[in-house]
Amino acid sequence: MDVMPKWADVILIPLISILLAAMLSALVILAIGESPWAALKLMVDGALGSTYGWGYTLYYATNFIFTGLAVSVAFHARLFNIGGEGQAVLGGLGVALACLYIPWPHWSLALIGACLMAAAFGAAWAAIPAFLQAKRGSHIVITTIMFNFIAAALLNYLLIGALKVPGSMEPATATFPPATHLPSFQDMFNFGGTTFFRGAPANVTFFVAVAACVAIWALIWRTRLGYELRSFGHSESAAKYAGISPTKIIMVTMLVSGGLAGMMAINNVQGEAERLVLNAVEGAGFIGIAVALMGRSHPFGVLLAALLFGFLYQGGAELALWTSIPRELIIVIQALVILFTGALDNMVRMPLERLFLAMRRAKQ
Amino acid sequence: MDFATLLQMLDATLRLATPLLLACLAGLFSERAGIFDIGLEGKMLAAAFMSAAIAAVTGDVWLGLLAGIGASLVLSAIHGVASITFRGNQLISGVAINFLAAGLTVVVAQSWFRQGGRTPQLSGDGRFNPITLPFADAIRDVPVIGPIYFELISGHTILVYLALAMVPLTWWILYRTRFGLRLRAVGENPAAVDTAGVSVVGLRFAAIGICGVLVGIAGAYLATALQAGFVKDMSAGRGYIALAALIFAKWRPWYALYACLLFGFLQALSLRPDIITGVIGFRVNGQFLDVLPYILTVIILAGFVGKAIPPRAGGQPYVKER
Numbered sequence: 244m245d246v247m248p249k250w251a252d253v254i255l256i257p258l259i260s261i262l263l264a265a266m267l268s269a270l271v272i273l274a275i276g277e278s279p280w281a282a283l284k285l286m287v288d289g290a291l292g293s294t295y296g297w298g299y300t301l302y303y304a305t306n307f308i309f310t311g312l313a314v315s316v317a318f319h320a321r322l323f324n325i326g327g328e329g330q331a332v333l334g335g336l337g338v339a340l341a342c343l344y345i346p347w348p349h350w351s352l353a354l355i356g357a358c359l360m361a362a363a364f365g366a367a368w369a370a371i372p373a374f375l376q377a378k379r380g381s382h383i384v385i386t387t388i389m390f391n392f393i394a395a396a397l398l399n400y401l402l403i404g405a406l407k408v409p410g411s412m413e414p415a416t417a418t419f420p421p422a423t424h425l426p427s428f429q430d431m432f433n434f435g436g437t438t439f440f441r442g443a444p445a446n447v448t449f450f451v452a453v454a455a456c457v458a459i460w461a462l463i464w465r466t467r468l469g470y471e472l473r474s475f476g477h478s479e480s481a482a483k484y485a486g487i488s489p490t491k492i493i494m495v496t497m498l499v500s501g502g503l504a505g506m507m508a509i510n511n512v513q514g515e516a517e518r519l520v521l522n523a524v525e526g527a528g529f530i531g532i533a534v535a536l537m538g539r540s541h542p543f544g545v546l547l548a549a550l551l552f553g554f555l556y557q558g559g560a561e562l563a564l565w566t567s568i569p570r571e572l573i574i575v576i577q578a579l580v581i582l583f584t585g586a587l588d589n590m591v592r593m594p595l596e597r598l599f600l601a602m603r604r605a606k607q
Numbered sequence: 608m609d610f611a612t613l614l615q616m617l618d619a620t621l622r623l624a625t626p627l628l629l630a631c632l633a634g635l636f637s638e639r640a641g642i643f644d645i646g647l648e649g650k651m652l653a654a655a656f657m658s659a660a661i662a663a664v665t666g667d668v669w670l671g672l673l674a675g676i677g678a679s680l681v682l683s684a685i686h687g688v689a690s691i692t693f694r695g696n697q698l699i700s701g702v703a704i705n706f707l708a709a710g711l712t713v714v715v716a717q718s719w720f721r722q723g724g725r726t727p728q729l730s731g732d733g734r735f736n737p738i739t740l741p742f743a744d745a746i747r748d749v750p751v752i753g754p755i756y757f758e759l760i761s762g763h764t765i766l767v768y769l770a771l772a773m774v775p776l777t778w779w780i781l782y783r784t785r786f787g788l789r790l791r792a793v794g795e796n797p798a799a800v801d802t803a804g805v806s807v808v809g810l811r812f813a814a815i816g817i818c819g820v821l822v823g824i825a826g827a828y829l830a831t832a833l834q835a836g837f838v839k840d841m842s843a844g845r846g847y848i849a850l851a852a853l854i855f856a857k858w859r860p861w862y863a864l865y866a867c868l869l870f871g872f873l874q875a876l877s878l879r880p881d882i883i884t885g886v887i888g889f890r891v892n893g894q895f896l897d898v899l900p901y902i903l904t905v906i907i908l909a910g911f912v913g914k915a916i917p918p919r920a921g922g923q924p925y926v927k928e929r
Contacts, residue, residue: 271711275718323698371905381908382917384645384698385854388847389901396894532702569717569724574710578703586689586700593693 246596257537257544257584259591264579271575277568289561290554298428298443299560302515303527304553305445308452309507310531311549312459313500315540319463320496321476326372326387327504328528329394330365334505335512336398337364339406339519342419353423357509358451365505366498368394373497377490383497391528402521416519425514446514455503456542462499463542472496504528526574533577536585552577610751612882614758616875621763622833624871625770626651626825630849631856631863632770632777633821639781639858640814641794641920645701646686647822648846649708654679654826656712659726659837660719662733662830671733672827679823682708683815691811694924705846713839726830726837735764735832764832766824773821777860790814794918797925807925822846851904858918870900 269279290300310327317324324330337360347353372386402414426447428440463469475482475492483489511523530552537551538544559573583591630647637644654675662671682704689700713724720726740761747757781787789810793800797807829845830837852870856862876883877896 271714275714323696325698325702375905375909379908379910381905381910385850386905386908388645389851389905392844392847392901393898393905396898400892400894529702529706532699536699567717567721569713571710571713571717571724574706575714576710578706578710581699581706582685582689582703586695586697586703587693589693589695590689 247599251595251599253539253541253544256588256591256595257539259595260583260588261537261580263591264576264583267579268572268576271572272568275568277566282562282566282568285561285565286554286558289564290557294428294432294439295441295443296557296561298440298445299557300550300553301428301445301449302443302510302553303556304549305449305452305510305514306507306527307530307534307549307552308456308546309503309510310527311534311538311545312455312531312542313502313504314531314535315538315542315545316459316463316472316503317496317500318535318540319469319476320472320492321479322376322493322496322500323384324369324387324497324500324504325384325532326369326390326501326528327531328524328526329387329391330368330501330504331507331524331528332391332394332398333368334361334365334508335519335523336401336508337361337505338508338512339416339419342423342513343416346420347422350423350425353513354425354447354451354509357423357513358506361505361508362502363505365508366502368505369497369501370494373494373501376497377493395522398519399521402519406519414521418518419513423513424517425509427514444515446510448510448514451506451509453546455506456546459499459503460542468495504531530577533581533584537580610754611758614754616872616879616882618759618762619875619878620868620872621759621767622871623874624867625767626828626833626845627849627852627870628770628864628867629766629773629825629828630822630846631852631867632773632860633818633825634849634853635777635856635858635860635863636790636814636821637818638853638921639794639918640790640811641797641918641923641925642686642690642811642815642818643697643701643922644686644815644818645698645847645850646682646704646708647849648842648844649701649705650679650682650819650822651826651829651846652705652712652840652842653682653708654823655830655841656708656716656726656826656837658827659729659830660716662729663720663727663836666731666733668729668733668735668831671831672824675827675830676820676823679826680816680819683819687812687815690924691808691815694926697922697924709840712837716837716839724839729831729835733831734835735766735828737762737764764828766828766832769824770828771864774860774864777863781860786813791918794920797920801925801927807927811925825849848900851900854904854917855900855907857916873897873899 272279272282290296310331313327314324338357341357341360342353345356347356368390372383372390375381375386376383406416407414408417428443428445429438432439463473471487472492474485475487475489479489507527512519516523534545534548534552538548555573555576559570562568562572563570630651634644634647657678658671658675661674662668686700686704689695690697716724716726746753781791789800789805793807793810800810801807829841848870852863852866855866873896877893880893
């Protein structure tokens with residue numbers, strides 16, 4: 244029944260969608276009186292032209308891998324977890340508590356501990372909407388949106404209250420103890436005098452993120468749970484008939500999803516800021532949606548899409564620095580990517596399918 | 608709390624509830640026709656920017672209002688093409704629209720006005736100004752009724768009265784006209800509507816068109832009446848609160864009014880923490896009041912206070928052959 248070969252579905256359609264998004268973005272840049280070509284060159288130079296640029300690109304990509312995986316896992320069970328933002332906020336809280344109140348002897352132990360706390364907090368924040376969806380039928384999109392706002396307010400409340408440094412006016416926790424410092428790429432790639440990635444925030448968390456991609460791939464395509472999860476996503480009634488409990492699948496999927504979103508915090512909270520500040524997530528939870536859509540919910544696709552968005556983020560920051568194009572241009576590009584790869588998927592797919600059908604008929 | 612303060616609070620409630628109410632009714636039309644719209648926030652923001660920008664350039668707030676509605680309609684059209692014509696995911700389309708508006712408003716504002724993503728301050732005819740209802744000055748000194756009429760009922764901008772008038776009008780359209788019946792039917796069972804020979808696509812486009820106009824007015828109200836100009840992210844989650852109010856109201860117009868007044872009152876309260884402390888004797892955290900609408904909605908959604916059942920065909924694209 245497949246009209247198109249698999250490569251067209253996996254590679255061609257996302258590619259065309261991205262090109263459409265890129266073309267429209269270029270038009271936007273043109274409309275505000277800048278040159279798209281110069282802008283692209285600046286972005287490539289700024290994000291990929293030096294190890295410093297790469298350090299930022301990979302740092303952002305690490306965030307997006309986690310949130311992208313979070314959205315992807317939920318997509319496989321046909322759940323739309325729009326609450327990655329709030330879950331990442333709570334993950335940050337977990338990391339902060341782990342780093343501040345447990346005396347870690349070594350960073351590796353601190354990393355494991357922070358991972359667990361981040362995942363637990365993120366999962367807990369996803370658990371309530373998941374439970375309400377599974378047991379009371381409340382729409383998970385709406386509840387997770389609400390939980391994003393509640394998370395932001397909760398963090399705000401804690402950072403101006405219980406977690407604030409006494410005497411300080413800034414809504415932030417104390418700086419984490421030095422033992423929790425994660426090795427940055429600068430620490431790791433320092434060969435006899437030549438230092439790579441100097442001053443960039445990319446850190447060991449990137450490898451955790453790549454490992455998470457592999458783990459999620461294995462979970463979805465190589466385990467019984469993953470099979471159940473995908474069958475539930477394809478047809479709820481068929482899954483039920485096969486003895487798969489919808490409650491269990493919704494709960495487990497959302498716990499994994501929330502845990503992944505929460506784990507983003509080891510990158511931005513423990514790895515970069517080394518303390519918890521307001522708005523530490525910076526919209527990465529939402530970018531996860533674009534990343535998952537573009538990566539076709541496959542961990543490898545998510546990795547590539549996250550790298551692309553890491554490039555866009557770092558490149559966008561460079562643009563804002565050197566031209567009059569504001570940083571918000573990246574949000575426009577992100578919106579166009581979501582629009583074309585997500586909502587307008589059929590607009591690209593339908594003509595392509597017709598084309599492939601015509602080609603097949605011509606062959607016969 | 609004395610009588611004057613109470614009136615002040617209720618007055619603020621009305622002003623803050625107006626954008627919520629307009630957006631909520633907008634969402635009501637859309638969702639009753641089976642199109643989920645989480646892009647209310649983005650449309651409101653786009654309308655706020657365009658209305659403030661055009662009002663600032665031309666000095667005419669009515670042109671601004673039209674431009675705001677136009678911007679909102681363009682985003683509505685994108686939503687319609689994505690979710691009706693190409694049967695895409697309505698939620699994803701809504702998310703895209705929210706980001707599109709959040710990004711474009713700032714990019715364009717910076718390009719047009721170079722004031723860090725805001726529009727110039729509006730004044731005079733560039734804003735909707737309060738209108739004093741007839742006899743307000745005359746009966747101002749009558750006890751109780753006078754202040755209520757003068758402070759609370761009179762002295763709002765025309766959009767506030769428009770929003771209030773939209774409530775009975777929406778009710779009338781939905782429950783007393785043929786169009787309304789078909790609109791509700793297309794949100795519950797589009798196949799039946801199609802069988803009756805009425806265009807599902809046409810009805811749904813009409814619904815999101817109405818939605819675009821209403822939420823456009825809401826956005827224009829934000830930038831040209833409640834405040835004097837556009838600032839980055841000025842919708843500040845109001846589109847989502849309107850969605851929450853819509854669920855709270857269980858997709859019914861009169862209840863939408865009550866829900867929006869309640870949420871507007873909460874917003875008014877969080878602006879005046881001194882009053883809360885004065886009335887109940889201890890400090891309530893401002894953040895708590897800000898998120899109370901969301902918490903209440905989650906509780907409603909959980910079904911602890913009556914069940915909120917959305918339109919049955921909501922969120923599903925209609926495929927004729929099925």
